[in-house]
Amino acid sequence: MQPMPWPEPAPEVAAAIRAIYRGKRQVPLPVRVRDELGEVFADAAFAGAFGKEGRPGWSPGRLALITVLQRVDNLTDRQAAEAVATDLTWKYALGLSLDDPGFDASVLSEFRSRVIAHELEEKPLDLLLSALQERGLLAAGGKQRTDSTHVISAVRDVNRVELAGECVRAALEALAVAAPGWVRQVLEVPGWADRYELRADSWRMPTSKSKQEELARVYGADGYALLEAVYAPFSPAWLRHLPAVDTLRIMLIQHYVRSTDRRGRQVIKRRQDLNQGGEGLPPGRYRLASPYDLDTRWAAKGSELMWNGYKVHISETCHRGANTHDIVAEAGGTDLVTGSDTRLPNLITNVATTDATVPDTAMTEVIHQHLARRGLLPAEHYLDAGYSSAELIVQARELHQMALITPLRSDNSVQARTRNGYDRTAFTIDWEHRQVTCPQGQTSTSWTPCRQKQQPMIVAAFPLSTCRPCPVRALCTSAQRSGRHLTLHPRAIQETLDTARAEQTTPAWHDQYALRCGIEATIHQAATVTGLRRARYRGIKKVHLQHVVSAIAVNLIRLNAWWNGHPLERKRTSHLAQLEPALAA
Known part of the structure; x- marks a missing residue:
């Protein structure tokens, strides 16, 4: 394969497209993508997966675009190969002549195998995001949100x-x-x-x-x-x-x-x-679930969902009720449609695929590293509680100057759960002198650094002689042979934990955090349009490539709607609900 520029759309194909889609008829996605992005997947980016000698092969860049268009319409390989040969809009996007016969469907499978063998699964998404950054449609800063969903494997479930x-x-x-x-x-x-x-x-x-x-x-x-x-x-x-x-x-x-x-x-x-009373089974993250897909694993989410397969994490940009000019100015880009009230679409910036047993917290920093590699780290990252911990909030702030907007798990001490006693917030910590003062004014006598669950912790203890005669001892501890013990994180983490727990009880924080829920619509769109929740292939690398291509397809669908003048949809209001203001008047 010799990297070459994509040919321009054939004149007869372009003339037919102009004749068909003139007037009020909306330009289809393949045509709009070619007009707006041009040669978005250059051959040179995939050259390492192909030899320099031998029989000439099909353009890998155009095969990448075909693979994306295949996911837009959720087509099989045979259907995609047929569309290349017969669909005028695809011929326009690929720069093919009217009589070009296309290729055999097996070429698409061979292309995916080469991409995976040379670890180029992320390359198509990198190329698209880079092109959007050059056009001012994406930039670092701003707001992003992330969530995960289950993916069912392509093999039969067996006991x-x-x-x-x-x-x-x-x-x-x-x-x-x-x-x-x-x-x-x-x-x-x-x-x-x-x-x-x-x-x-x-x-x-x-x-x-x-x-x-x-x-x-x-x-x-x-x-x-x-x-x-x-x-x-x-x-x-x-x-x-x-x-x-x-x-x-x-x-x-x-x-x-x-x-x-x-x-x-x-x-x-x-x-x-x-x-x-048996010998025990290995943990689920190591246990084989099928001899035909060695990467798939069984997992459960609560008591409602149990599946055999994978998990996909999707990150996307998000905006709060601003127009295009404000959003682009906030992101540091260029306003491409000055004066328009049409908002920029929310675009997927990262996709990560794991087996079903990997917890969300293990992926938070991995996602940040991928976004940093692409130059798309947000200023605010909205996550659910599964991704969060005080340690990760501190890490994101120190390494990436990023604020994690995420709820932290509440204090699980007996006093906090029952709301009848002195929990951690009732004590005052003097970090410089390594002392803790209780609500009755007594101070701790020991300050012991230790490790719990492989994490550094501090245990501050009050003597029994102080706690035993205390008149409110029942509100503080039930221990009979010792005084109150208080387990603390290191200072930076503990202060972050206390501040976050206090903030997430306020209405203002809940109003801000409401921005995260929009990621559910993105997951639904990806699952409905591209079949994201069902693996089409076996093995985590192939499944990840499927997810990357699905993310690109969703991005192009949203960009196509934006290019055609359709604003980002607000919350739908039923006709019945619209009658309420009129009746009130």
């Missing part, structure tokens, strides 16, 4: 018994393809084929618990027997490195225990939870 059987079956299939001669020599093919010919979803699992347990033991015994044959001295060493064989080995370690009874016989049984 533990089905997982064991499918792991053995997947390993047998891989060995039968890679070394059919070895399989015929080592295994009794008819017997194994009878048990593992069909996938687990093509027959009914026994309903009896005892029969399910017996089937699980059979799968475990077969799995160990197969691994012993693969690792035997007479077997080729390269068989051990087949991915399906390694997956089988991991599954057996995670779900089975092999021991020897008093008679010297081998006993294979499934692992049980620790609370059931």
Whole structure:
């Protein structure tokens, strides 16, 4: 592939587009994107994923645009390839002639594989955001908001018994393809084929618990027997490195225990939870959920949602009731539509994909680093409580000069929960002299730095001789053998925590924080239009590429509406609600 500029739209295609979309008919998205952004995905940005010699290939930049347009209309690869050959608006955007036959649908799959293999998943979004920054539509500062949602994997959900059987079956299939001669020599093919010919979803699992347990033991015994044959001295060493064989080995370690009874016989049984007196299962973040997608994981959110898959975090710009001139001036850009009341669209600035078990707090700083790399760090970042902690608020302020607008979890001490006693706020901390003064004027006698849950903490203690005769002791502590103990964070974190907890109880803070809820509409749009909540591919890298392309598609849809003169929609008001002011008058 030799990087080349995109050709201009063919004259006959451009003439047809002008004839069709003249007058009041709205210009379609592919045409508007080409007119406004031009060669947004340059070939040179993807050159590293392609060779410099051999048969010429399709332009990777134009394939990137096709992949985005494919998500705009939620098309399959075959449908997208057909649109390239037959849709005039796509030909205009790609600079193709009227008689260009397009390409085979497999080209799109090959392009995605090359992008992932060379770790260019973020490149299309980087190119779009850079182009928007050059045009003054995006800039650092301002306000952004972030939230996450679940993503269901592209593999079938299986229970533990089905997982064991499918792991053995997947390993047998891989060995039968890679070394059919070895399989015929080592295994009794008819017997194994009878048990593992069909996938687990093509027959009914026994309903009896005892029969399910017996089937699980059979799968475990077969799995160990197969691994012993693969690792035997007479077997080729390269068989051990087949991915399906390694997956089988991991599954057996995670779900089975092999021991020897008093008679010297081998006993294979499934692992049980620790609370059931068993050996224990590995944590969910490490446990395989499918032999066909090793990155997917089971997770739960409260008692309402449980899914097998991933999680996607979306960040976008947000504005509060300002016109375009005010917003662009605030962002430090150029007002492109001076005098217009049309507001700039909210644009997605970052997408992060994790497996379903990763907590939101682990992604807060990662998201900030991605935004910093793109030069799009906001001045205010609106997050829900899942992303927040006092430590992260301090870190964002010190490293990025950014304010995190986010609720912090309330004080969970007994006094704070019951609202009947002296909680932390009733005590005065003297950080310089390392003392704490209680509401009765008594001071602590010890100040002990320590670590709790791998975090630095401070424990300030009052002596028993002071607390025992105190007339309000019942409001302060229930300890009988010691005085009151107060656990504190380091000064910067504790002061941030106290200030944030006090502020988030005020109406002004709630009015400000209301700006965060708009991210829910963005997630809904991405899920409805691009199918964001269902993975189309297997593996976290492929799923992340899907999410990046979906984010670009949402951005282009919003930009297209803005370019065509449609303002950012305010809250919808029903016709019935509109009658209320008239009736009041």
